Amino acid sequence: MRYMILLLLLSNIAFSQDTTQYKVEGRHNSAAAQQQPYVILISADGFRYDYAEKYQAEHLLELGKEGVKAASMIPSFPSVTFPNHYSIATGLYPSHHGIVNNTFYDPGKNENYSMGNKPKVRDGAWYGGTPLWVLAEQQQMVSASMFWVGSEADVKGVRPSYYYNYSERIPMESRIKAVKDWLTLPEDQRPHFITFYVSEPDHAGHRFGPEAIETAQAVREVDSIIYQLTEAVRTTGLPVNFIFVSDHGMTAVDREHPLPTPAAIDTNKFLIPASGTMMVLHAKDKTDIQPLYETLKKEEAHYKVYLKTNAPAELHYNDTDDRMNRIGDILLIPEWPYVFSTRKPGAGHHGFPPLQVKDMHATFMAWGPAFKEHMSIPSFENVNVYPLIAEILKLKITEPIDGRKEVLHNILK
Known part of the structure; x- marks a missing residue:
């Protein structure tokens, strides 16, 4: 695992130092x-x-x-x-072209896309x-x-x-x-x-x-x-x-009171590809979705919890819009100025509902x-x-x- 991480880091360093201009021949x-x-x-x-x-x-x-x-x-x-x-x-909208976050999980591929993963950023199969x-x-x-x-x-x-x-x-x-x-x-x-x-x-x-x-x-x-x-x-x-x-x-966000990952979320049952101004949960077993949703709904504090099926229509970010099946099963959206973080957040954030x-x-x-x-x-x-x-x-x-x-x-x- 460490070897794979090292290879990825070295690969990204090499990509970031590429200053070549590329030209596709034969175009007019x-x-x-x-x-x-x-x-x-x-x-x-x-x-x-x-x-x-x-x-x-x-x-x-x-x-x-x-x-x-x-x-x-x-x-x-x-x-x-x-x-x-x-x-x-x-x-x-992101739900229609498929780049639904800076980092996201695609269940069909069983892979994460991340803006920091240069090989995937340059793979046209991710883009609608x-x-x-x-x-x-x-x-x-x-x-x-x-x-x-x-x-x-x-x-x-x-x-x-x-x-x-x-x-x-x-x-x-x-x-x-x-x-x-x-x-x-x-x-x-x-x-x-x-x-x-x-x-x-x-x-x-x-x-x-x-x-x-x-x-x-x-x-x-x-x-x-x-x-x-x-x-x-x-x-x-x-x-x-x-x-x-x-x-x-x-x-500007509240740096002194970051929101912790709710204790009800079992990371053995749910993948969390993104957090910060939206915590995204993908269930490994779909039967776990509703029970966790109901628990989180009762515990809401400085965030709103949604199923992919009931996310607000104004976000264009729900089950109906999810053309590539990349939106999480459960979404936790903080109320401004709060963000999810395990440490003191940065001074400035974006990602909130516009x-x-x-x-x-x-x-x-x-x-x-x-x-x-x-x-x-x-x-x-x-x-x-x-x-x-x-x-x-x-x-x-x-x-x-x-x-x-x-x-x-x-x-x-």
């Missing part, structure tokens, strides 16, 4: 694709809906003012990184839906990815024409240069859809909390990165549209030739970004999605 834009505009979809992890104003991200505030800015963007539940980045990319880069490539439009959840995997057998495996070792100036280089390729090879991911201010928010000076600094660093990226792209003279989003927000905890809300801004100017819009769900980008690029959506074109159609010129 069709003549029709070459006539379309360009979209760069940017995500700053954990960039809460109010961070730009709160910490005076001057460049983002100006860009949002010039184009379109939403009051907030509502993440899907659970409001954590992998499910929401992939919901933005597919237009599907049709991500935007796959949709583009299927319709002979070249795409590129400077990181995004799912972009390293062969989803439906397809990766972006140009992509990098996620690595913090790639300097930011090199990432920005890569985007500019892509946009200066010959027209038949030039990507019209590009994703660009930044890991801050999520790290700072977790470690120091959303009110900390370190988080403010991280927000301003992101602001500087966006400015550098937009300036580099501007020199190409191309009609590039920018969409700046985040996956979720961040909130319709109950406003701090979970994310950011949405858009600017460029396709967008109206000086426009403010109300909050909306993140699954609606997918049909917006498809409309800009004139991509035909080929399978049912949860996002609706009419939600954001009016922000386009």
